[in-house]
Amino acid sequence: MKFAQKLQGSERPFYTLEFFPPRTDQGFTNLISRISRLAEVKPLAVSITWGAGGTTRERSLELAAVTSKELGLETILHLTCTNMEKGMVNDALKAAKDLGVKTILALRGDPPRGKESWVPTDPRFTHAIDLVSYIHSNPEYSDWFSVGVAAYPDGHSDRVLSEDEELNYLKAKVDAGADFIITQLFYDVDNFLRWKDKVRRKGIDVPIIPGIMPIQTYSSFRRLTKLCGTHIPPSLEADLEPIKHDDSKVKEYGITLAIKMIKRMVNEGGIRGFHFCTLNLENSVQRILESLDWIQASEITKVPNRLIADTPRAVVHADGADIKRTVTPATATSTAMNGLQAQVPRDGDVGKGEVNNAATWDEFPNGRFGDVNSPAYGTQDQWGGFSTLHSATSSQWPRPQTEADITAISLRFLSSETDSYPFSPSPLSLESQRILPHLKRLARLGWWSVGSQPAVDGESSEDPVIGWGPAGGYVYQKPFVEFFVSQEEVERIEKKIEEKGDGWVDYLAGNFAGEVKTNVQDGKRNAVTWGVFPGQEVIQSTIIEQDSFLAWKEEAFSIWTEWASLHPPKSQERTLLEAIRDSRWLVNITYHDYKDADALWNFLFEGTPEVPLD
Secondary structure, rough: OOOHHHHOOOOOEEEEEOOOOOOHHHHHHHHHHHHHHHHHHHEEEEEOOOHHHOOOHHHHHHHHHHHHHHHOOOOEEEEEEOOOOOHHHHHHHHHHOOOOOOOOEEEOOOOOOOOOOOOOOOOOOOOHHHHHHHHHHOOHHHHHOEEEEEEEEOOOOOOOOOOOHHHOOOOHHHHHOEEEEEEEOOOOOHHHHHHHHHHOOOOOOEEEEEOOOOOOOOOOHHHHHHHOOOOOOOHHHHHHHOOOOHHHHHHHHHHHHHHHHHHHHHHHHHEEEEEEEEEOHHHHHHHHHHOOOOOOHHHOOOOOOOOOOOOOOOOOOOOHHHHHHHHHOOOEEOOOOOOOOOOOOOOOOOOOOOHHOOOOOOOOOOOOOOOOOOOOOEEEEEOEEEEEOOOOOOOOOOOOOOOOOOEHHHHHOOOOOOOOOOOEEEOOOOHHHHHHHHHHHHHOOOOEEEEEEEOOEEOOOOOOOOOOOOOEEEEEOOOOEEEEEEEHHHHHHHHHHHHHHOOEEEEEEOOOOOOEEOOOOOOOEEEEEEEEEEOOEEEEEEEHHHHHHHHHHHHHHHHHHHHOOOOOOOHHHHHHHHHHHHHHHEEEEEEEOOOOHHHHHHHOOOOOOOOOOO
């Protein structure tokens, strides 16, 4: 039976669960355990996202093999047009069929990174309708696959078409053979119900499955809704405003909101099924289904409700921070006692205890400094492709022809003269103001920073800039900074750390060619942010270690490549940017003294040329 037939024949409320392939082997293995547990709630299907141009092809197919063959779950494989040619589409469809996958979600996909607009690689695959038509025109696949498409109740993020024009395209996709619809995430139920009625008046009668993304953190909510162009009802904004700095309250609110939304759509709109974008998390979805009485608590291995561990840290970056929120905090083996006395995380603490038990992993969508063992390592948008750092485009930044131009671009961002940067779509973080003179000094030295964090010694968890986690706690941070420098400077820094670091300084360095330098022992994981909260274990929410650094390094150097690709071959701009990519090193330096706000910077700048500290 095809998936669309299951939708039509379902008597009880149904739900589908969406997952993305993690970036690391550890995360992948632990996601399989997580999906195995969630299989006990009997989803009608699970969906597996597909990176633009097949960037996650192998991992997406590997994950689909597990869900389809080993777990016996109905599996929906996403497929995008971005950077896809006919041969690649054929290969993907054949591989999916060989795995027993019978359902495809056909998507256009987002613009390739480094491009200002969406341009097809193959003119035969320009829109999702082309994928739908191709599948149904091919006898090998037309009888095998059920094909779904996306729809956008709040309008497509491109905002180039009117609602009526978008619905005409949706009707065309259905007429071409799409037999179900999954919507983009939304939070305005009134608008969805209005939109659904309008869809039906267009003569579109295939099942519509609303996309539900429970709010996990305020920062991820803001980032994803901005990315998707989601309309935020004023009442939702008003509800979140007083609690946006309390992560546990935001998560609880997100669960309650999703329950209310679903009940309204069931009662007022006759909706029978929902698509949960899980972000590879499980607690929120589990609790929503239990509260709706769609599952019993005994149907799934219970995960302790420790919401304070769901605390994303805004790791302060020269680039604005939100894109690199952390999660899956590791808990230390000791408990905060006697008036919340702070403990400095020891090298051996991270990775012990419940963080290594996939059934009890904390539930925050994490970024590059989270735990690489987490299934949620490497955040992602709803329709495929990791939510990566933003590439520069020619309309946003001057055309750099010298390294001095790159320095000027960095300083403009640090001075808030521009609200984005090749390595960040977000304005400069407020937390960065504490170390702004140092970041500017780095830039003037030609050491272009992409991430940083000031030292913090026991500040209130309720502080609107530094704080995180539940009220009544205290937070701590070791200072670190990450930047691009020449090989000569790397060697100088390496020598200084060896001669004068006295065990206080860790560094990781890598270049485009794949060379790596570090004084960090294999397997060592450095907790650089932790919190102490009433009645709870010490929560370590930001971890820097070699695997995550190397994964990020590949992405960081790809940004130089994509920036260069905006300019013609052999142009001065392209030559410069490719030379920087080929010659510079990405360096991460962490200083273990969190009580001295200037210790990292005094050490780093010792022996460097004097430049203004404005």
